[in-house]
Amino acid sequence: MTLRHPGSGAVQLTPQLERFALVGSPNAGKTTLFNGLTGLRAKTGNYPGVTVSRYEGVTRFSGHELLIEDLPGTYSLDPISPDESIVSGIIDPEVAEHDQPRGLIALLDATSLRRSLGLLAQLMTTRQPVAVVLTFTDELARRQGRVDVAALSRALGLRVIPVISGRGDGVRAVQEAMVEVDSWPAPAIVPPSDHDELRGWVDSVLAAAGYQVPEIDSRTRRIDGLLLHPVSGTLIFLAVMYAFFQIIFTVAAPMQDQVEAFFGWLGGLASEGITIGWLSSFVSDALLGGLGGVLVFLPQIMLLFVMIALMEGTGYMSRAAFLMDRVMARAGLEGRAFVALLSSLACAIPGIMATRSLPSAKDRIATIMAAPLMTCSARLPVYVMLIALLVSPDAKLGPFGAQGTVMFGLYLLGAVSAMSAAWVFKRIGGRSGIALPFYMEMPSYRLPSLRTVALTVWESSKAFLRKVTSIIMITTIVMWALLNLPLHSDADMLAAGVDPTDEVAASAYVIDNSLAASVGNAVEPVFEPLGFDWRINIGVLSSLAAREVFVATLGQVAAAQNPDNPGSALQTMTVDSGARAGEKLFDTATVIALLVFFVYAMQCMSTLGVIRRETGTWRWSLIAFGYLSVLAWVMAFAARSLTLALL
Amino acid sequence: MTMVSEVLSARCINCRITRPTGTQVPLSTLKAGVKAVLVGFDDSLDAPTTRRLMDLGFLPGRCVELVRKAPMRDPLMFRVCDYELVLRGAQAGKILVQTEA
Numbered sequence: 001m002t003l004r005h006p007g008s009g010a011v012q013l014t015p016q017l018e019r020f021a022l023v024g025s026p027n028a029g030k031t032t033l034f035n036g037l038t039g040l041r042a043k044t045g046n047y048p049g050v051t052v053s054r055y056e057g058v059t060r061f062s063g064h065e066l067l068i069e070d071l072p073g074t075y076s077l078d079p080i081s082p083d084e085s086i087v088s089g090i091i092d093p094e095v096a097e098h099d100q101p102r103g104l105i106a107l108l109d110a111t112s113l114r115r116s117l118g119l120l121a122q123l124m125t126t127r128q129p130v131a132v133v134l135t136f137t138d139e140l141a142r143r144q145g146r147v148d149v150a151a152l153s154r155a156l157g158l159r160v161i162p163v164i165s166g167r168g169d170g171v172r173a174v175q176e177a178m179v180e181v182d183s184w185p186a187p188a189i190v191p192p193s194d195h196d197e198l199r200g201w202v203d204s205v206l207a208a209a210g211y212q213v214p215e216i217d218s219r220t221r222r223i224d225g226l227l228l229h230p231v232s233g234t235l236i237f238l239a240v241m242y243a244f245f246q247i248i249f250t251v252a253a254p255m256q257d258q259v260e261a262f263f264g265w266l267g268g269l270a271s272e273g274i275t276i277g278w279l280s281s282f283v284s285d286a287l288l289g290g291l292g293g294v295l296v297f298l299p300q301i302m303l304l305f306v307m308i309a310l311m312e313g314t315g316y317m318s319r320a321a322f323l324m325d326r327v328m329a330r331a332g333l334e335g336r337a338f339v340a341l342l343s344s345l346a347c348a349i350p351g352i353m354a355t356r357s358l359p360s361a362k363d364r365i366a367t368i369m370a371a372p373l374m375t376c377s378a379r380l381p382v383y384v385m386l387i388a389l390l391v392s393p394d395a396k397l398g399p400f401g402a403q404g405t406v407m408f409g410l411y412l413l414g415a416v417s418a419m420s421a422a423w424v425f426k427r428i429g430g431r432s433g434i435a436l437p438f439y440m441e442m443p444s445y446r447l448p449s450l451r452t453v454a455l456t457v458w459e460s461s462k463a464f465l466r467k468v469t470s471i472i473m474i475t476t477i478v479m480w481a482l483l484n485l486p487l488h489s490d491a492d493m494l495a496a497g498v499d500p501t502d503e504v505a506a507s508a509y510v511i512d513n514s515l516a517a518s519v520g521n522a523v524e525p526v527f528e529p530l531g532f533d534w535r536i537n538i539g540v541l542s543s544l545a546a547r548e549v550f551v552a553t554l555g556q557v558a559a560a561q562n563p564d565n566p567g568s569a570l571q572t573m574t575v576d577s578g579a580r581a582g583e584k585l586f587d588t589a590t591v592i593a594l595l596v597f598f599v600y601a602m603q604c605m606s607t608l609g610v611i612r613r614e615t616g617t618w619r620w621s622l623i624a625f626g627y628l629s630v631l632a633w634v635m636a637f638a639a640r641s642l643t644l645a646l647l
Numbered sequence: 648m649t650m651v652s653e654v655l656s657a658r659c660i661n662c663r664i665t666r667p668t669g670t671q672v673p674l675s676t677l678k679a680g681v682k683a684v685l686v687g688f689d690d691s692l693d694a695p696t697t698r699r700l701m702d703l704g705f706l707p708g709r710c711v712e713l714v715r716k717a718p719m720r721d722p723l724m725f726r727v728c729d730y731e732l733v734l735r736g737a738q739a740g741k742i743l744v745q746t747e748a
Contacts, residue, residue, distance in 0.1 A: 075699070075702045075703055076655075076698075076699065076702035077651060077652075077655060078652070078655040078656060078658075078695075078698050078699070078702065080695055080699055088651070088652070092649050092651045092652065094649035094650060094651070095649060109730075111729065111730065112728060112729055112730035113729075114704065114728035114729050114730075115703065115704040115727075115728035115729070115730055118701075118702055118704070118706075119702070122651075122655065125651055125654060126651050193654050193655065193657075193658055194658070195658060195659055195662060195701055195706050195707055195708075196707070196708065198706070199706050199707075199708050199709065213729050214729065216726075224715070228715060228717070228718075228724075230718040231718075233718060234718050322717055322722065322724065322733055323717060323718060325717060325721070325722045325733070325735070326717055326718070326719035326720075326721050326722070327719075329721070329735070334735075437696045437699060437700065437734065437735075437738040438722070438733075438734070438735050438738070439699075439700075439703055439732055439733065439734055439738075440722075440732070440733040441730065441731070441732055441733075442724060442730075442731040442732065442733060
């Protein structure tokens with residue numbers, strides 16, 4: 001599984017360039033080679049008519065420009081999933097709807113040649129020009145395996161290029177080979193397809209190439225003995241998950257303080273330097289109070305992606321799927337769905353796109369409907385803000401930090417809810433269709449490459465910043481306007497008994513009589529049972545665009561109501577009317593209700609858009625929005641009532 | 648249907664076993680650490696699944712080892728074609744093997 005954020009728009013095809021396709025099984029090192037060949041200039045888009053992502057990039061070599069296409073990983077040209085149908089369609093010369101590549105670059109993992117030669121045999125059957133790139137030759141050597149590359153090339157009748165991951169010379173050799181595509185050897189006869197003959201062909205090729213089977217990786221076996229042990233493995237899995245959430249708080253907190261201090265300093269400059277009243281309010285409330293309030297969470301989001309990239313890079317992610325598969329089976333899902341749900345911890349969008357590896361349409365729908373319940377990185381800022389209102393940073397639960405424990409609980413609640421939702425949707429979908437097999441390769445433990453980790457973090461930070469500067473910024477500006485309009489003259493304020501020269505009282509008057517307040521008050525009957533007042537309502541409504549906007553909106557409200565100390569404004573904010581008038585607005589029951597509301601609510605327009613794209617109809621987007629909204633209200637109400645009853 | 652898909656979907660017509668003999672047991676019944684030789688697939692296993700298992704290396708005649716079982720006894724980790732792969736008991740139960748003994 002490779003985390004990639006969704007690209008937008010279709011690929012601008014460059015037909016004058018010769019196109020080469022990278023083909024190989026998942027984990028064969030395709031993405032590493034692709035990145036090595038194209039640098040960071042890859043473009044993403046979709047294949048015509050289907051929603052499988054297409055990755056293309058240009059590689060330059062001694063005056064030549066070549067187009068490289070990274071095909072989805074596949075074990076066979078005999079497809080069982082939408083991803084794989086694309087691969088076989090592009091490679092099969094008789095399928096007219098896709099352009100044929102000029103040549104195929106088949107990536108074979110040197111440590112599992114006996115398996116990967118089967119895919120190569122199928123590629124050769126198409127009689128398309130093929131060259132072989134042998135990956136992980138360094139690991140083969142480390143495990144005392146051997147292969148004679150020249151002899152392998154003779155036995156296959158194909159050009160074979162060995163590469164070592166992270167070395168430039170292999171990339172250059174691949175580029176050189178592509179330029180010389182016209183002189184690629186083509187074998188006189190194609191390999192057999194009958195299973196007995198195929199086994200014989202594979203074994204004879206390997207014997208001719210002097211292939212020495214790599215020793216069972218003793219390091220991996222030893223680590224697995226511990227990490228997959230029924231008792232220690234389960235305990236370590238729980239500990240890893242738990243550490244995950246403690247780290248988000250403890251490691252990120254100091255960095256977050258720095259960012260906060262920086263925005264505080266900027267705010268000071270703005271209020272001193274800008275003399276035009278409305279502009280000063282716009283800069284300090286909307287830009288610094290709102291957007292700054294969201295940007296503060298960048299360290300946490302980066303840390304989350306570092307940890308996900310580390311789990312993937314080391315090979316622990318597959319182990320987690322192995323340990324959790326039985327639990328997934330309970331929900332009627334398979335381990336691959338677990339991988340899709342795990343990606344949703346970053347963002348539901350790559351998670352939903354990862355369901356393309358699921359062969360069964362019913363499983364896909366069930367997983368897509370469950371994915372928005374997994375705690376995505378957009379919920380992180382909301383949770384961090386609300387948890388700070390609930391428990392103090394010093395509070396402990398036994399030896400553990402209370403904040404991290406609450407966070408762990410929220411992630412757990414999200415995961416359990418996602419599984420239950422998947423189970424329900426599987427049930428509704430009926431029991432039709434054949435059950436296609438679940439299989440998952442167990443990679444050896446590897447040291448994750450710093451470059452890949454850095455790339456993942458960079459990409460996700462960029463995506464977060466793009467989101468902040470687009471959808472979150474627009475919504476925040478709209479909210480600022482709603483919170484400050486209509487305009488009030490000094491005479492209006494005096495008539496209402498407010499001193500217009502008292503800045504705090506004046507801004508409180510403006511916000512309390514704003515359009516936003518009217519909207520917030522209008523929906524009050526819906527949210528009143530949850531303990532929300534108009535300020536929370538307006539935050540919840542604005543977060544329909546994206547969850548982080550909730551933090552931005554409440555940041556604006558706080559900055560307007562208590563300009564001197566917006567940080568503690570939320571802590572001390574009180575309810576101004578109704579039965580709870582004068583009481584603390586963010587009391588325990590209300591904060592818990594809000595947290596639970598955010599666990600379930602479907603507040604992400606991008607996710608609804610992706611569900612539409614992946615399922616081909618708005619129907620599933622509407623169903624997801626409907627069921628999650630109802631669930632959010634009901635669960636928040638239950639949580640609040642339960643808390644009130646217990647306190 | 649194209650030539651390639653025709654060739655691929657015509658595979659494995661003669662590797663199904665209707666009545667396993669006494670020494671042919673489901674792969675899922677092996678003990679951890681035990682190796683066996685794959686002899687074929689249970690007749691009730693559908694054709695696309697059978698072909699995919701072959702593409703993953705589960706070819707009749709290959710040696711398979713059950714490496715370990717997950718904490719709740721499912722799924723199962725196998726070693727075949729020099730690499731490690733996880734299957735669920737439901738599918739592994741349809742793969743028939745012959746133990747050395």
